[in-house]
Amino acid sequence: MRRFILLFLLLCGGAQLSFVHCQLSMDMDEVQVTAPRRLRDTGLQQTVLDTAILHQNVALSMSDILTQHSTLFIKSYGRATESTAEFRGTSPSHTQVMWNGMKINSPMLGTVDFSTIPSYFVDQANLLHGASSLTLTGGGLGGAVDLHTQPLFNQGYALQYIQGIGSFKTYDQFLRFTYGNERWSTSTRVAYSTSDNDFKYTNYDKIGHPKERNRSGYFDDVHVMQDVYYNAPRNNRVGTMLWYSHSLRGLPFLSVDYKDNTDFRNEHGQDALRAVLSWDKTFDRWNMGVRTGYAWHNIAYDYYTTRETVNTDITHSRTRSQQVYVQAEADWMPRANWLLTADATVYYNHVRSSDKSPFHIGDNYNLGRPEYNLSLSAKYRPVRNLSLSAIVREECYRRDFVPVIPALFVEYMIHRPWNLVVKASVARNYRYPSMDDLYYKPGGNPDLKPEKGITYDGGVEFSIQHKRYMLKGNLSAFDSHISDWILWTPNAKGYWQPSNLKKVHNYGVEMMASAEVKMKHQWRLSLTGNYAFTPSINKSDQLEDNDASYGKQLVYVPRHSTNLSGCLMWRTWSLRYQWTHYSERFTTTSNEVSYITGRLKPYFMNDIALEKTFRWRRVHASLKGVVNNLFNSEYVTVLSRPMAGRNFEIFLELKPQWK
Amino acid sequence: MLLSALVLTAACSNSDPGIPTEDFEGTGKGVFVLCEGNFNAGNSTLSYYNPVSKEVRNGVFQRANGGAKLGDTGQSIQLHGGLAYVAVENSGIIWALDTASFKVRGQLTTGQTEHMINPRYIHFLSDEKAYVTDLYSPYITVFNPRTMAYRGSISTRQEASFGYNSTEQMVQWGKRVFTNCWSYSNKILVIDTERDEVCDSIVLSSWQPKSMAVDARGKLWVITDGGYEMDAESFGDNIPHLYRIDAETLTVEMDQALDTDEGNVVVAMNPAGTVLYLINNDVYRMDITASHVPVRPFIEAPRNANGRRHYLYAIGVNPHNGDLYVADAVDYRQSGVVYRYDEDGTLLDQFRVGITPNCFAFK
Numbered sequence A: 001m002r003r004f005i006l007l008f009l010l011l012c013g014g015a016q017l018s019f020v021h022c023q024l025s026m027d028m029d030e031v032q033v034t035a036p037r038r039l040r041d042t043g044l045q046q047t048v049l050d051t052a053i054l055h056q057n058v059a060l061s062m063s064d065i066l067t068q069h070s071t072l073f074i075k076s077y078g079r080a081t082e083s084t085a086e087f088r089g090t091s092p093s094h095t096q097v098m099w100n101g102m103k104i105n106s107p108m109l110g111t112v113d114f115s116t117i118p119s120y121f122v123d124q125a126n127l128l129h130g131a132s133s134l135t136l137t138g139g140g141l142g143g144a145v146d147l148h149t150q151p152l153f154n155q156g157y158a159l160q161y162i163q164g165i166g167s168f169k170t171y172d173q174f175l176r177f178t179y180g181n182e183r184w185s186t187s188t189r190v191a192y193s194t195s196d197n198d199f200k201y202t203n204y205d206k207i208g209h210p211k212e213r214n215r216s217g218y219f220d221d222v223h224v225m226q227d228v229y230y231n232a233p234r235n236n237r238v239g240t241m242l243w244y245s246h247s248l249r250g251l252p253f254l255s256v257d258y259k260d261n262t263d264f265r266n267e268h269g270q271d272a273l274r275a276v277l278s279w280d281k282t283f284d285r286w287n288m289g290v291r292t293g294y295a296w297h298n299i300a301y302d303y304y305t306t307r308e309t310v311n312t313d314i315t316h317s318r319t320r321s322q323q324v325y326v327q328a329e330a331d332w333m334p335r336a337n338w339l340l341t342a343d344a345t346v347y348y349n350h351v352r353s354s355d356k357s358p359f360h361i362g363d364n365y366n367l368g369r370p371e372y373n374l375s376l377s378a379k380y381r382p383v384r385n386l387s388l389s390a391i392v393r394e395e396c397y398r399r400d401f402v403p404v405i406p407a408l409f410v411e412y413m414i415h416r417p418w419n420l421v422v423k424a425s426v427a428r429n430y431r432y433p434s435m436d437d438l439y440y441k442p443g444g445n446p447d448l449k450p451e452k453g454i455t456y457d458g459g460v461e462f463s464i465q466h467k468r469y470m471l472k473g474n475l476s477a478f479d480s481h482i483s484d485w486i487l488w489t490p491n492a493k494g495y496w497q498p499s500n501l502k503k504v505h506n507y508g509v510e511m512m513a514s515a516e517v518k519m520k521h522q523w524r525l526s527l528t529g530n531y532a533f534t535p536s537i538n539k540s541d542q543l544e545d546n547d548a549s550y551g552k553q554l555v556y557v558p559r560h561s562t563n564l565s566g567c568l569m570w571r572t573w574s575l576r577y578q579w580t581h582y583s584e585r586f587t588t589t590s591n592e593v594s595y596i597t598g599r600l601k602p603y604f605m606n607d608i609a610l611e612k613t614f615r616w617r618r619v620h621a622s623l624k625g626v627v628n629n630l631f632n633s634e635y636v637t638v639l640s641r642p643m644a645g646r647n648f649e650i651f652l653e654l655k656p657q658w659k
Numbered sequence B: 001m002l003l004s005a006l007v008l009t010a011a012c013s014n015s016d017p018g019i020p021t022e023d024f025e026g027t028g029k030g031v032f033v034l035c036e037g038n039f040n041a042g043n044s045t046l047s048y049y050n051p052v053s054k055e056v057r058n059g060v061f062q063r064a065n066g067g068a069k070l071g072d073t074g075q076s077i078q079l080h081g082g083l084a085y086v087a088v089e090n091s092g093i094i095w096a097l098d099t100a101s102f103k104v105r106g107q108l109t110t111g112q113t114e115h116m117i118n119p120r121y122i123h124f125l126s127d128e129k130a131y132v133t134d135l136y137s138p139y140i141t142v143f144n145p146r147t148m149a150y151r152g153s154i155s156t157r158q159e160a161s162f163g164y165n166s167t168e169q170m171v172q173w174g175k176r177v178f179t180n181c182w183s184y185s186n187k188i189l190v191i192d193t194e195r196d197e198v199c200d201s202i203v204l205s206s207w208q209p210k211s212m213a214v215d216a217r218g219k220l221w222v223i224t225d226g227g228y229e230m231d232a233e234s235f236g237d238n239i240p241h242l243y244r245i246d247a248e249t250l251t252v253e254m255d256q257a258l259d260t261d262e263g264n265v266v267v268a269m270n271p272a273g274t275v276l277y278l279i280n281n282d283v284y285r286m287d288i289t290a291s292h293v294p295v296r297p298f299i300e301a302p303r304n305a306n307g308r309r310h311y312l313y314a315i316g317v318n319p320h321n322g323d324l325y326v327a328d329a330v331d332y333r334q335s336g337v338v339y340r341y342d343e344d345g346t347l348l349d350q351f352r353v354g355i356t357p358n359c360f361a362f363k
Helices: A002-016 A062-069 A130-135 A435-439 B002-009 B060-064
Strands: A046-049 A073-075 A084-086 A095-099 A124-129 A143-148 A156-166 A170-180 A184-195 A200-202 A211-213 A219-232 A236-250 A264-282 A286-305 A313-332 A338-357 A360-383 A386-397 A405-415 A420-431 A451-465 A469-490 A496-518 A523-533 A536-538 A560-570 A573-582 A603-615 A619-628 A636-638 A647-656 B031-035 B045-050 B055-057 B074-080 B083-088 B093-098 B104-109 B119-126 B129-134 B139-144 B149-155 B170-173 B176-181 B187-192 B197-203 B209-214 B219-224 B241-246 B252-257 B265-269 B275-280 B282-287 B312-317 B324-328 B335-341 B347-355 B357-362
Touching (some): A046 A062, A062 A073, A062 A124, A062 A143, A062 A560, A062 A573, A124 A130, A130 A143, A130 A386, A130 A405, A170 A647, A338 A435, A360 A435, B031 B335, B045 B074, B045 B347, B074 B357, B119 B170, B129 B176, B149 B197, B170 B209, B209 B265, B219 B265, B265 B312, B275 B312, B282 B312
Antiparallel strands (some): A046 A124, A124 A143, A170 A184, A219 A236, A236 A264, A338 A360, A420 A451, A496 A523, A496 A536, A523 A560, A560 A573, A603 A619, A619 A647, B031 B357, B045 B055, B129 B139, B209 B219, B219 B241, B265 B275, B275 B282, B312 B324, B335 B347
């Protein structure tokens, strides 16, 4: 019977979801250890992405990783284009994103462009679904993404260089130097990616279906990151993390644009600096930490003609934002089955935004805004298999307090050998308006109220470890109601205005599973999958009698999303396969399919990579070949934005050995 | 499982590799409804309505041309010489379509001209000469509508207003063509059609003239959207004005402030040129001899249960029978609705079209 159940779970996981580690042979001897359940994680619906996933390909950004290894929906139209993440059919601004403790959502938009975060610059990513995000921050009506760099103590010197060369004159370079002894850990990373990105495609949107090139899709991105950690005496740890990036990206022309791209320039430039300084101290029964951070962004958007006789700006936009952040937190374990935590955070954001367009000229706004967050939580394990958790948050922006945010979590261990746990949570959550929502001219609405959400979660997870195989899975169902959803809608004058318009009912199922099997003769197979069923239904009052959007799926949100990864390893070889699917998406609020632009057909993507590693005495090396869009699918993920067909990239990785 | 998934999806593409071309016979005195779609989505569409059978066909450009899209932000449609000319602003193209089969007969793109950037409206002077206004270019493009060949361009001779030089709708009285400068401007330009040059201008007291019509007596009717009331650097007061201007003397004879508008502001003339229709939240009708806009609307915009008006976005008058067509953009992200009224304001029909219907053309 037990075998039958195991087989069922394996098939279920393999069929519907999967998350996979394509470890290289040099790592194959590592032993997978199932960590004991932490009181801190009581009731959490969490997906953990480790370096095996994050560092699989230097050309990938976090948007690619989340597309391939999570249930999040990423809205993107190609490499190096704006990519936003949505949990459970919510909006991108409902995804809160932290980097080493500091929130990095744009204070203007409330969103994060995940295409600007190279996955090689993240060592661990925790995805907190729904109510679980409240352990980290408020406002994550969909969830939160917690990104971390990690120290490498006692690792000695290490140098890593990766060179990638790919289709469309794409070059990816990555250099990392690390040093770690008992006291110190330092890591320096540099990445530089550049491409013409002028792939050929058949333009079905034009008469005669001409072969055209992606125009103005170039990019030129540089990232530098330095982190230093010091283990001071008496259980003190000090850390500093610094990340600078410079990006210049062309904005690709639409497939229905008949202008000559040599006559026009349409590009987006961004410089960003983020820094965090941390101090953590550990005692027998309590821990405390203080963090402070600073973020600076300088963003330019230009669209202009270069024709001599009509040289004119079409759009010219400049935004400079600064953020200062201070956080203090403390954990106290008065007894082994109690954990009490307190967290106070202050942000101060200042934004100066100006633009020139047919709809506005001059400052959009030039304002500062403080934001205060206070959180208290108690976690309690009354009996061995039962854990309870309660969180209370209070948040304030400007002088406006959002109502108290409460959350309750419970979990029960049903079968310890399988780590079979059932868990449930209920939470209320609020997201206060972004600065653009309130102040942007034209359109900003200072009377906006915070968005309000209430979420119920329930689920089961298991983890089975055996000498030859490992099996993990997680199934959760959720039901969420969001009201006063802030929606930007166009008006007759051509610009957009936000208002607390929408009520949305999100519900559905998320599943994750992974399986890993060690076979004879050093063969090893791992499978990972994710599946999400996310109806996201508009329940707003009708705008007017002709409004047919009530009861319809939100625009561009798929009801089904699935990804599946498989990795087969043998000695120094590894073969990775990636399959991604989104169901059809609607482009109108009324979900009409009567004309061809009313929906995007289901999307399927297949990628494959083959890697061979070499372990010479003075250097370890690997050679990897990647084929993206293996079957050369012709597809779009956003209307009139063609994507690249089959394309290739090869990577050479070198790691000198110092010993 | 993985293998079966691969087999299932190996050949799956989600692009639309050419839907079958449909053969249309758009006979009769039909009505074209241009729907601008959403900016940067490329989902502008064209509908065709038969007022006799009350049949509407949506997306006819795409269906008649093998799945090719009309483009991004269709701005205006005009009929001339058996062809329909559609200016698709953000695609930088003017299409010439057969009015019966809806098939493409010609095109003029930005790259074929010297100065065109975002074409807005077309005005025909003859079978071989037409003007095109532009949202960004300080030139009016001249082309041959018979051959779709570029002929030249007319400098607006205007200094940029806040960095912009826009020209918008055009109407003709005698040998003069009038064009309103909408974006960041308060001017009407006068073009001498014999010399193809701007010869005069009219300065208005209100910002952003949006729509124009000319009546049977040679009076120019202009409605502004009032610009924006925002901060010291901004302009306008968000109050629309209606002007009556003598096309001969260029004298402003009437200037009436209107209600601040929640929808669009548009004017249109009845076939005889004796009655003006305008959208200012509701639909108003006034005799051209009247001294002011009536207090009561001719047709009230429909309201929902909480009193919110439908956002009326466009108006057109059928030159053959005076039927009035009024477009409701709903939320600008779903198919809009067109209401058809007779001259007395009786609702005759209503039908769904594409996203944000903004312009009508009558065969």
